[in-house]
Amino acid sequence: MGKGEITVLRLGHRPQRDKRITTHVALVARAFGANSIQISEKDAELEKTIRDVVDRFGGDFSIETGVSWKKVIRQWEGPVIHLTMYGERLEDVLGNIEKGDVLVVVGAEKVPGEIFKLADYNVSVGNQPHSEVAALALFLDRFTEAKWAGQRFEGKRIILPSRKGKTVIDIDEGYLDREDCLKVLREAGCEQDVIKHSEVVTKLAVKMAEACEADQDLVRTASMLHDIGRSVTHGPEHGYQGGRILRKMGFPESIASIVERHVGGGLGAQELKGLGLPAKDLVPVTLEEKIVCLADKLVDDNQKVRLEIEIQKLMEKGLEKATQRVKELHRELTKICCIDPEELDL
Ligand SMILES: [Fe+2]
Numbered sequence: 001m002g003k004g005e006i007t008v009l010r011l012g013h014r015p016q017r018d019k020r021i022t023t024h025v026a027l028v029a030r031a032f033g034a035n036s037i038q039i040s041e042k043d044a045e046l047e048k049t050i051r052d053v054v055d056r057f058g059g060d061f062s063i064e065t066g067v068s069w070k071k072v073i074r075q076w077e078g079p080v081i082h083l084t085m086y087g088e089r090l091e092d093v094l095g096n097i098e099k100g101d102v103l104v105v106v107g108a109e110k111v112p113g114e115i116f117k118l119a120d121y122n123v124s125v126g127n128q129p130h131s132e133v134a135a136l137a138l139f140l141d142r143f144t145e146a147k148w149a150g151q152r153f154e155g156k157r158i159i160l161p162s163r164k165g166k167t168v169i170d171i172d173e174g175y176l177d178r179e180d181c182l183k184v185l186r187e188a189g190c191e192q193d194v195i196k197h198s199e200v201v202t203k204l205a206v207k208m209a210e211a212c213e214a215d216q217d218l219v220r221t222a223s224m225l226h227d228i229g230r231s232v233t234h235g236p237e238h239g240y241q242g243g244r245i246l247r248k249m250g251f252p253e254s255i256a257s258i259v260e261r262h263v264g265g266g267l268g269a270q271e272l273k274g275l276g277l278p279a280k281d282l283v284p285v286t287l288e289e290k291i292v293c294l295a296d297k298l299v300d301d302n303q304k305v306r307l308e309i310e311i312q313k314l315m316e317k318g319l320e321k322a323t324q325r326v327k328e329l330h331r332e333l334t335k336i337c338c339i340d341p342e343e344l345d346l
Helices: 019-031 044-057 069-075 090-096 114-118 132-143 178-188 192-212 216-225 238-249 253-260 269-274 287-297 307-316 320-337
Strands: 006-010 036-039 062-065 080-089 102-106 121-124 157-160 167-170
Touching: 006 019, 006 069, 006 132, 019 036, 019 044, 019 132, 044 062, 069 102, 069 114, 080 090, 080 114, 080 132, 090 121, 090 132, 102 132, 157 178, 167 178, 178 192, 178 216, 192 216, 192 287, 192 320, 216 253, 216 287, 238 253, 253 287, 287 320, 307 320
Parallel strands: 006 036, 006 102, 036 062, 080 102, 080 121
Antiparallel strands: 157 167
16 A cells, blocks of 8 residues: 555445446456455455456456445545545546545445545536446546556457457467467568568577477567567667567567567667667577577578678677677577577478
8 A cells, every 4th residue: 555556445336236337337447547446245246257357358456345335435544535426526626636545436326425524535527417437437547647558467368459350369378379479460560571580580489499498488479579569660679669569568578578689689778778769778688588589680581591691790780799699699599409509490
C-alpha cells in the first residue's frame, strides 16, 4: 500500500441478477489500471471468472468477495471516492484528489445513504443516468491520465490489434510456434524478405541452441521475431524498436530483450544515445541473446555468410566496437557450443 494503487469496492452485488454487470465492473477495473476489486457479497463463481481472465490475459489483479464494505472504507488510509450521478463533477474534483492508494466505490442500483458521508469525494461522471461500468471506465481513464493504455499484462493470450478479423496469439510457456510468429510479423507490417531472412536465422540459431544446450524454444521464438523492428526502420535502431513493439504487444521480457540486443553484436549506451535513443546498454548478456545475435551476423539476407565478410563490412564502416564485440561473441560461442557455429549446416 502507499504505492499509488487503485482498489475498486463494489457494493450491492446480487449474485443471481448482477453477475454480468459486476463481471464488467471487475474487467473494466483490471483493464483500465486498478490493482484489485473487493465485492461486498460473497460470489465464488465471480471470483473464478475473474481469476481465469487474469490467468489467461496476465497482469497483477486480485479479487476478493464477501468483504465488509464499512470496514474496508473505515480502515482505508487514502482517499475514498464514491462514483455517483449525484456527486460533484469529475472535472471539478480530479485535481483535488491526493495521490496515494485510492479506493473507488461503485454502487449498484441503490446504495446505502451513509456512503455519501463516509466517502471523501462523491464524484459524478456526468449527471445523467447511465451505467456504473461507464462511470468507472471514464473515471479510471482520467484519474490515471490514460496511463492504463501503456500497462503490460504479459498474459498467455495476446490480442493483436488488426485492421480486419481477429488475431489471437497463445503463448505457451512463453513461446510461440512458427505460424504465430508469422502472424505477428505480418501484423506488424514486416516485408516478405525480412520474414525469409528471419526463418533462415531461426534455423541456424536453433542449431546453435541445440549445440550449446540453450533454451531452444526461446531461441526459436525470438529469432523468428528478431527483425520485427524493421517494420518501422531498417537502421541500427531496429533492435530497440523491435523490443518496444513486442513489449507493447504484451510479449514476455525474455523475448523482447533478445530482440532488442541483437544488432551489431550489441549496442552500448553511448551508441544508443548517438542514435537519438535512451542511453541504455543493449549488449547481449544471456546465452540465448548471444546466440540470436551471432546467428543474425552469420546470415546475410537469406544465405549463410562467412563471418570474416561481415566483420570486414563492419570495419569498413569504421565500427570498431561492433567488430570487437562480434569477434568476441564468435570466440565465446565456439567455446560453449564445442563447435564453430560457422560450421553448422542449415
Ligand atoms: Fe536485425
